[in-house]
Amino acid sequence: MLYLFYIVFFLILVFGFVILFGAPFLPTLKKQVIPIFELLDLKEGQTLIELGSGDGRILYEAGKRGINAVGYELNPMLVLYSIIRTWKYRQNVTVIWGNYWQKDWPQAEGIFVFLLNRYMLKLNNKIVQRYKTPIKVVSFAFKIPDRKIDAQKHGLFLYRYNQPRK
Numbered sequence: 001m002l003y004l005f006y007i008v009f010f011l012i013l014v015f016g017f018v019i020l021f022g023a024p025f026l027p028t029l030k031k032q033v034i035p036i037f038e039l040l041d042l043k044e045g046q047t048l049i050e051l052g053s054g055d056g057r058i059l060y061e062a063g064k065r066g067i068n069a070v071g072y073e074l075n076p077m078l079v080l081y082s083i084i085r086t087w088k089y090r091q092n093v094t095v096i097w098g099n100y101w102q103k104d105w106p107q108a109e110g111i112f113v114f115l116l117n118r119y120m121l122k123l124n125n126k127i128v129q130r131y132k133t134p135i136k137v138v139s140f141a142f143k144i145p146d147r148k149i150d151a152q153k154h155g156l157f158l159y160r161y162n163q164p165r166k
């Protein structure tokens with residue numbers, strides 16, 4: 001009985017401590033996965049970053065489409081799970097264990113996030129500071145304050161940064 005307590009305690013600790021740094025684990029619904037890629041409209045060989053890649057469902061879909069995907073995840077159990085899940089696409093899918101706020105984000109054409117309201121401004125500032133080339137950002141559920149939404153569907157919001165002038 002005591003070992004059950006330890007297991008539950010361990011799981012609460014591993015899944016709970018992330019709220020100090022970002023959103024807790026709550027996966028994007030399966031029906032949202034395809035619309036994410038429709039909005040991002042990334043081509044084979046382009047790069048997608050996922051901040052808080054959870055169970056790897058979006059990384060898997062990216063790998064399937066020949067998109068290079070980099071996921072950052074704080075929860076070691078989810079990192080392990082998503083590495084196994086995306087193993088088939090390991091040539092173009094990378095899962096990095098760590099806090100995405102403290103990592104150097106690679107050059108990319110797309111970012112997917114499912115954060116919390118309180119991190120959206122910080123996200124915007126980091127993108128503006130980091131990227132000087134065109135990049136599309138899709139956020140599930142939460143909007144970037146004071147930023148024009150370029151498209152939306154199924155609770156997903158698309159933002160385009162650094163668009164070339166027509």
Ligand SMILES: C[S@@+](CC[C@H](N)C(=O)[O-])C[C@H]1O[C@@H](n2cnc3c(N)ncnc32)[C@H](O)[C@@H]1O
Binds near residue numbers: 025027050053074115
């Ligand atoms: C709301 S879930 C979204 C998971 C996945 N993106 C999806 O849409 O299915 C947020 C994820 O981000 C992770 N996370 C939260 N803060 C983080 C941080 N600062 N660095 C890395 N991962 C973080 C959590 O562990 C959790 O798996």
